[in-house]
Amino acid sequence: MEKEQLKRIFDFLEEKGEHNKPLKLKLIFNEPLTEEDLDVKVGLDLTNTNITSLPEGLKVSGFLSLRNTNITSLPKDLKVGGYLDLGGTKIASLPKGLKIGTHLFILDTALLEYTNNELREMIKPGFIKGDIIR
Secondary structure (H helix, E strand, O other), X not given: OOHHHHHHHHHHHHHOOOOOOXXXXXXXXXXXXXXXXXXXXXOEEOOOOOOOOOOXXXXXXXXXXXXXXXXXXXXXXXXXXXXXXXOOOOOOOOOOOOEEOOXXXXXXXXXXXXXXXXXXXXXXXXXXXXXXXX
């Protein structure tokens, strides 16, 4: 199904009060977000999308996959309850306050030039509870 067609379907359902548009579609189509949108109760898979940025205040209870996207930076104080996959992105540094509940995947990124300790220091007072997968 074509992206524009999918957008029209969700726009129609939203107008009728039948369904709210998912955050993933709002991000892909660069639409305004609500406070409620920023608190994601599940995982968020944005793999292979044209995403270039994430909003300030985003909290994802599950995993966040940004693998193979055009994103170049993460918002300060991003919170991810599960793993964060940055593989194949152009991200070259991590923001202060980043909180990751499990693992950080940095395969095929400029982050590989840093040691695990340097990455953990970079995000303080944030944390990575799990391993850094290279």
